[in-house]
Amino acid sequence: MDMLTIGKMAKLNNISEQALRLYDKMGLLKPDYVDKQTGYRYYNIKQCARLDMISYMKELGMSLKQIKEHLDRQDVDVIHEVLKRQKILIDENIKKLKQKQKAIVRSIENYSRYAASPRKGVVSIEQLPQRKIYCYSCSINIYEHELDAYEYMLRELKSHILLHDLPMIYFCNVGSIIRKDVLDEGRLASNEIFLFIDDDFEASNGVEVIPAGTFACIYFDSFSFYKEKKYAGILLEHIKQNNYRIVGDYICEVVAELPIFKQNERNMFIRLQIPIELC
């Protein structure tokens, strides 16, 4: 019966010597024989079985502590149970990753749009697809306040997302909405902000559809409500001049946020959009 030194055991199992020493110290895998004089560890090849079981359980997401407990308890049914639990976890994980993936794809599209956007401050007519949004009503009219209030509202929205276990990645693509009737009255007023969400998003409450259609759009950098009012003015004036008919709600979309900060302030790339009918 040949004994394996720690180095050979490690190489054989594609694991580090330190890891084996750690397992020894934890009592997870004691060497078959330890030389009392030198402290040298010697392993039996058959101990690979236990090492396999350890890495299998590790792969299933158990901590070394948990693994030790179960192996100590000689618990036959552990694996079956862990497998079942793990299956559920992985299902959830896959679902979350897919959601995240979609949000990332949308983000990528948005950054491309930013890079290839029409000239800032110039009105463009665009065909936009149907989009789904998740609305959140806040206590104040955001156009009556300044950026501080907007930040507070975003915090509210973020807490709301967290509370409802929505993917945080949605948070990077927000917007605000002015309802058509309010706009028709010539007012800029809103107490609604929203997130763009996926088509297959499941939630009964607060989900709304922005229909596909023709939109008059205008792009600008950075943000203040003063600036938004200015560009909204240009956009509305253009619509009036061209005799377009407004057929839906006004949308202010944060297309992308830039990781550049002046005085710690948000640096956003905005697209205002109003659905129209060409008469």
Place this chain on the structure above:
Amino acid sequence: MDMLTIGKMAKLNNISEQALRLYDKMGLLKPDYVDKQTGYRYYNIKQCARLDMISYMKELGMSLKQIKEHLDRQDVDVIHEVLKRQKILIDENIKKLKQKQKAIVRSIENYSRYAASPRKGVVSIEQLPQRKIYCYSCSINIYEHELDAYEYMLRELKSHILLHDLPMIYFCNVGSIIRKDVLDEGRLASNEIFLFIDDDFEASNGVEVIPAGTFACIYFDSFSFYKEKKYAGILLEHIKQNNYRIVGDYICEVVAELPIFKQNERNMFIRLQIPIELC
């Protein structure tokens, strides 16, 4: 302009105070103002923008160090690049998780089979579906050696798996195969072990199909080649007695491995199976 204490800033952003102190120390997010007398940190609500960006980048899988570097460099294109990189990573991740999920489902089935298996040592006739295996040839005839050699071979296989970047989870469902011609000569000899793999497994080399069909099976616990020979004898004798015709390779499948160790040895639940035709 109201200033936020660390506690308020933390609560507003669903983050711990310690995390904020850490970000301060790292230079990732310095408070707007620090009282020199008391050391109290005071944040501006607008700084939430930077905190949002930090958590967004964190969500995208960047370390705090990386985030700091990019924010310090005022790097506009980071996000676009990180997003693209992240998309690829997530794709891979999803693929791996799906593979793992399948292996887990198979493991669960196997454990159920173990729990509800026919009496040990009794021959049963079973219809088995088509299965795909990934064969690995080893240098020796495994039936001429003892368990030590088998363990060494498993190590070889494991390294092979790692090298070819196959999911390690396959490793929990292995087997060995005795080719029909060898069996027909009345010999128990093999230098092939294999892994059961998924239907959609992509690899041109070494992949083989075990056709669906009727199998004579026998189950037993634990393992030694001596024991396998004994049960193989019972199985073959049964086949001869009943005048069945052997129509394919002999399979020794490790249905499940139990996390119970005597003298550090592997404790396996085995199913021997020989494809037959009822005459």
Place this chain on the structure above:
DNA sequence: CTTGACTCTATACTTAGTATAAGGTTTATA
């Protein structure tokens, strides 16, 4: 007998924080 490869223990370090202690500050209440 020496050299090189190997092993030992002990300690520090990693990440992104959490937990806690001991002490100072602010704010609300009595």
Place this chain on the structure above:
DNA sequence: TATAAACCTTATACTAAGTATAGAGTCAAG
């Protein structure tokens, strides 16, 4: 104005699963 509650400070230890390193001892081959 006194005091208590709530809050803030720094410093240290801890988490998980190791990795990296130093300094000293051991083994095997030539």
